[in-house]
Amino acid sequence: MNTEIFVTDKAGLATFYEAIIAKHETYAPVEKFGKYEFKKVSALSGCDPDAPIATTMSAKPLFFPRSAKIMKYTADASGTKVSETDEDPLSAQRVILGMKHCDARSLQVLDKVYNWDFIDTDYQKRRRNTVIISARCDKADTHCFCTSLDYNVERLDAMDVLIVNGADGKVYIEPRTEKGKSFLEGDLTHHMTHVRDNEEAAKAMKKQYDAFAGSFRLNMDYKTVNEGLSKIFDSPQFENVSDNCVGCNTCAFVCPTCHCFKISDEKVKDTGVRYKSYDSCNNGYFTLMAGGHNPRPVKYRRWRQRALHKFVYYKERFGENLCVGCGKCTRACPVNISIFEVVSTLPHINNIQ
Amino acid sequence: MEQLLVPMMCRIDKVIQETPDIRTYRLKFKEEGMMDRFNWLPGQFVEFSLLGSGECTFCIASSSTRKETFDCSIKRAGVVTADIHTGLDEGDEVGIRGPYGNWFPLEDLKGKNLLFVGGGIGLAPLRSLIQYCIDNRKDYKDFTILYGARTSADLCYKDEIADWRKDPSLKVILTIDKPEETWKENVGVVPKILEEVVKPVVENTKVITCGPPIMIKYTLLSLDKLGFAPKDVITTLEMKMQCGLGKCGRCNIGSTYVCKDGPVFTYEQLKKLPDEF
Numbered sequence: 052m053n054t055e056i057f058v059t060d061k062a063g064l065a066t067f068y069e070a071i072i073a074k075h076e077t078y079a080p081v082e083k084f085g086k087y088e089f090k091k092v093s094a095l096s097g098c099d100p101d102a103p104i105a106t107t108m109s110a111k112p113l114f115f116p117r118s119a120k121i122m123k124y125t126a127d128a129s130g131t132k133v134s135e136t137d138e139d140p141l142s143a144q145r146v147i148l149g150m151k152h153c154d155a156r157s158l159q160v161l162d163k164v165y166n167w168d169f170i171d172t173d174y175q176k177r178r179r180n181t182v183i184i185s186a187r188c189d190k191a192d193t194h195c196f197c198t199s200l201d202y203n204v205e206r207l208d209a210m211d212v213l214i215v216n217g218a219d220g221k222v223y224i225e226p227r228t229e230k231g232k233s234f235l236e237g238d239l240t241h242h243m244t245h246v247r248d249n250e251e252a253a254k255a256m257k258k259q260y261d262a263f264a265g266s267f268r269l270n271m272d273y274k275t276v277n278e279g280l281s282k283i284f285d286s287p288q289f290e291n292v293s294d295n296c297v298g299c300n301t302c303a304f305v306c307p308t309c310h311c312f313k314i315s316d317e318k319v320k321d322t323g324v325r326y327k328s329y330d331s332c333n334n335g336y337f338t339l340m341a342g343g344h345n346p347r348p349v350k351y352r353r354w355r356q357r358a359l360h361k362f363v364y365y366k367e368r369f370g371e372n373l374c375v376g377c378g379k380c381t382r383a384c385p386v387n388i389s390i391f392e393v394v395s396t397l398p399h400i401n402n403i404q
Numbered sequence: 405m406e407q408l409l410v411p412m413m414c415r416i417d418k419v420i421q422e423t424p425d426i427r428t429y430r431l432k433f434k435e436e437g438m439m440d441r442f443n444w445l446p447g448q449f450v451e452f453s454l455l456g457s458g459e460c461t462f463c464i465a466s467s468s469t470r471k472e473t474f475d476c477s478i479k480r481a482g483v484v485t486a487d488i489h490t491g492l493d494e495g496d497e498v499g500i501r502g503p504y505g506n507w508f509p510l511e512d513l514k515g516k517n518l519l520f521v522g523g524g525i526g527l528a529p530l531r532s533l534i535q536y537c538i539d540n541r542k543d544y545k546d547f548t549i550l551y552g553a554r555t556s557a558d559l560c561y562k563d564e565i566a567d568w569r570k571d572p573s574l575k576v577i578l579t580i581d582k583p584e585e586t587w588k589e590n591v592g593v594v595p596k597i598l599e600e601v602v603k604p605v606v607e608n609t610k611v612i613t614c615g616p617p618i619m620i621k622y623t624l625l626s627l628d629k630l631g632f633a634p635k636d637v638i639t640t641l642e643m644k645m646q647c648g649l650g651k652c653g654r655c656n657i658g659s660t661y662v663c664k665d666g667p668v669f670t671y672e673q674l675k676k677l678p679d680e681f
Contacts (some may be wrong), residue, residue, distance in 0.1 A: 119405075119406055120406070121406045121409045121410060122406075122409075122410045124455050126455055126456070126497070130413075130434075130497060131413055131455060131497040131499075133410060133411070133413060133455075133499065135406070135407060135410055164650075164651060165405075165651070167650065168649070168650050168664060169408055169649040169650060169651070171405040171408075171651065172405070172407070173405050173406060173407075174405060284678050284679070285679075310651070310653065311652055311653035311654065312646075312647070312651075312652050312653075313646060313652070313654075314409065314458075314459055314646050314647065314652075315458065316455065316456055316457060316458050316459075318455070318456030318457075323455055323456045325409070325453075325455075325459075327405070327406065327409060330652070330653075330654075332653065337644070337654060338643070338644045338654060339644065340481075340482075340642065340643075340644045341460070341481035341482025341483070341484070341485055342479075342481035342482060344617060344642070346643070346657075346680045347680065352680075356656075359658075359678075360653075360656065363658075363659075364656065364658050364659040365659070367658075367659040368659040
């Protein structure tokens with residue numbers, strides 16, 4: 052064990068946040084009408100790095116923009132000219148505050164798809180240039196189930212710096228990556244007590260984690276889910292669970308791991324722009340081919356794709372669940388479909404185990 | 405990622421009206437030397453852009469052994485293809501990204517009898533392989549091409565088929581679905597002609613097939629009946645694709661990315677995929 056921890060208090064944490072915001076391009080949860088979204092901030096008073104877990108939008112757009120320009124082009128009598136678009140505004144050095152475990156973990160999951168075969172260099176650059184700093188949640192929300200999935204929430208190294216609000220009133224700040232370690236060197240932590248392999252701090256952090264882990268309403272065994280779902284492709288139950296779905300795709304929009312996109316053109320007279328934007332397998336046209344053939348023409352097949360992609364196919368292909376248990380899709384769903392309920396009950400319904 | 409999605413511009417060298425709704429576009433890159441750097445193998449595909457209208461996936465319908473230009477045969481089927489048919493002519497420019505995907509297992513085909521079974525526009529990907537095999541004729545044994553379409557007017561590559569027929573080492577069998585007054589060749593759907601007229605030798609033969617889903621479905625059943633092992637039957641899948649890079653998630657069938665792991669699959673591989681067709 053060689054754990055470095057910086058110990059401070061609430062006021063010291065605020066000073067820490069303020070110093071970061073003053074010195075770095077910083078993104079943090081900003082409230083609007085009771086919902087949160089990650090935005091660029093210039094003062095601590097304008098944001099809430101300790102925002103409640105149910106931030107309604109993940110930090111996904113900071114790594115995978117909702118809509119990115121692929122190129123501009125002009126086409127006239129002299130021919131067609133293609134120009135790549137302006138430099139990506141999202142690739143500067145930056146810090147993200149308040150990106151919780153689930154959200155931070157989603158990047159480790161997405162790394163797999165963006166870094167296989169053709170490499171998404173923009174995504175890599177954004178990953179490389181970002182320092183993620185987040186406090187661990189103190190209490191699970193109604194729809195949270197991160198501790199039920201295939202990652203160790205307590206020892207997670209997806210955020211560079213972990214903050215723990217101890218029950219003793221102290222705040223513990225621990226670098227979780229090399230990047231986080233070098234980030235904490237220097238002025239930012241001057242006002243804190245620097246301890247190494249400190250038992251008292253480790254104990255306080257463990258206590259906080261245990262209280263958090265004990266607060267979950269939802270628990271499942273993901274291995275049973277992976278296994279069970281892989282055997283029920285032909286189950287008629289997919290029709291029942293997807294019956295209420297209105298196909299609004301909000302689940303995919305707020306999901307930190309959904310990464311499907313579409314390519315579309317907008318043209319006015321001789322100039323046009325091509326965009327890459329979010330899309331979802333729940334869209335009826337997602338797999339619709341010219342000529343009318345569609346392998347997933349009905350809702351339950353699209354829902355089945357969504358559930359199985361998250362808990363069977365991605366796991367098979369890349370070794371991870373394409374779900375981090377954040378519950379955002381369920382909170383956002385207008386008809387109360389819970390992914391937890393769907394995937395954890397379907398295998399049981401079919402008596403496979 | 406965005407840079408990977410920017411196409412290279414090509415000029416249309418020639419447009420061939422194959423059938424009332426299929427046109428072949430013969431393309432050449434505008435940039436000097438790009439044609440030399442553009443290397444593909446039969447079975448691979450490109451993303452074809454009509455800027456302002458959209459991007460579509462088409463197989464390369466010609467062989468890299470004839471590399472002055474490359475062909476995309478396009479059937480008018482949807483919004484972009486309709487714009488392509490009405491808007492693009494010789495001298496116009498299109499964007500191309502690629503080549504993407506895997507290719508026919510050329511090494512496995514060596515020393516084998518080849519049976520090509522095509523239907524309608526499905527002859528396009530086979531044509532790339534047929535040209536490639538003709539240009540490397542000594543590597544392959546008997547050559548049989550069974551090609552069918554709804555009507556005689558819907559048969560593609562008529563001039564090229566006439567050339568193939570002049571070559572005594574190629575056996576070409578044509579069929580149409582319903583009788584026509586001037587049609588003197590086979591009448592009947594492809595699987596029927598395969599069983600009743602072609603009666604292929606199973607021994608040491610590889611079958612390469614492509615066509616509309618319904619034809620593929622019954623052709624696979626016929627091949628099974630004739631005694632072909634699933635590993636000796638090769639097809640190329642039609643699936644909605646957009647990025648071609650294994651990212652956008654559109655072409656997934658189970659954990660398979662058709663754009664990366666395919667579009668060429670053996671029937672043996674297809675049988676293992678979730679039944680989404």
